[in-house]
Amino acid sequence: MIVSASASARLAEILARLGAVHVAAEQPFFYTSGWASPVYVDARVLMSDVAARAEAMTLAADGIRALGRQDELNVVVGVENSGIAFAAWLAERLGLPLSYLRKRPIGWGSRAQVEGRLPQEARALLVDDVTTDGLSKIAAATALRQTGAQVEDVLVFMEFDVYPETEERFAAQGLRLHALTNWADLHAALAATGRLSAPQEEMLAAFAADPVRWSIEHGGVGA
Numbered sequence: 001m002i003v004s005a006s007a008s009a010r011l012a013e014i015l016a017r018l019g020a021v022h023v024a025a026e027q028p029f030f031y032t033s034g035w036a037s038p039v040y041v042d043a044r045v046l047m048s049d050v051a052a053r054a055e056a057m058t059l060a061a062d063g064i065r066a067l068g069r070q071d072e073l074n075v076v077v078g079v080e081n082s083g084i085a086f087a088a089w090l091a092e093r094l095g096l097p098l099s100y101l102r103k104r105p106i107g108w109g110s111r112a113q114v115e116g117r118l119p120q121e122a123r124a125l126l127v128d129d130v131t132t133d134g135l136s137k138i139a140a141a142t143a144l145r146q147t148g149a150q151v152e153d154v155l156v157f158m159e160f161d162v163y164p165e166t167e168e169r170f171a172a173q174g175l176r177l178h179a180l181t182n183w184a185d186l187h188a189a190l191a192a193t194g195r196l197s198a199p200q201e202e203m204l205a206a207f208a209a210d211p212v213r214w215s216i217e218h219g220g221v222g223a
């Protein structure tokens with residue numbers, strides 16, 4: 001992560017307070033990657049709370065500056081659709097141009113998937129809201145690289161950080177994943193609210209201990 005442990009816990013607390021975490025009742029959530037999960041995190045709730053989003057964007061901008069990456073980047077690119085608003089606010093904080101990456105190309109040419117103008121010799125920070133196993137973020141970075149842009153950094157507001165081989169996948173693609181919080185902190189913040197029932201606590205603990213097994217046992221994919 002690109003923030004301190006206390007900052008990660010603080011953002012997790014904000015997300016829990018805003019109701020960003022949805023815990024499955026009878027049927028699990030199925031991600032587009034095929035994973036079955038007992039929890040779905042909707043970080044987009046930050047968009048509707050002015051104070052919360054301002055605090056989150058400050059954490060993100062300060063984290064990028066602390067990495068010493070700001071001077072090496074010349075554009076922020078949001079992933080359609082969840083990453084667009086966050087990318088826009090972050091680009092404003094960093095004083096950088098903004099573009100966004102469509103899920104599918106519209107038109108022709110190497111930049112048919114990009115809205116807005118990429119600078120010459122683009123060095124992009126790719127931004128989205130949440131990542132599970134990282135595969136969709138790697139696919140987005142690959143698509144952006146096809147425009148000729150240099151992409152080494154991916155920023156998300158929350159990473160689960162429980163799925164196997166995620167870090168290795170990013171490293172193999174020459175990518176660095178930066179996050180503001182993770183599932184461990186979010187689970188702790190959620191438990192601290194006192195709203196979890198004993199069966200929910202047991203289910204979430206089993207998921208965190210072995211998300212692959214949990215997914216397979218509930219009809220999802222495995223590693």
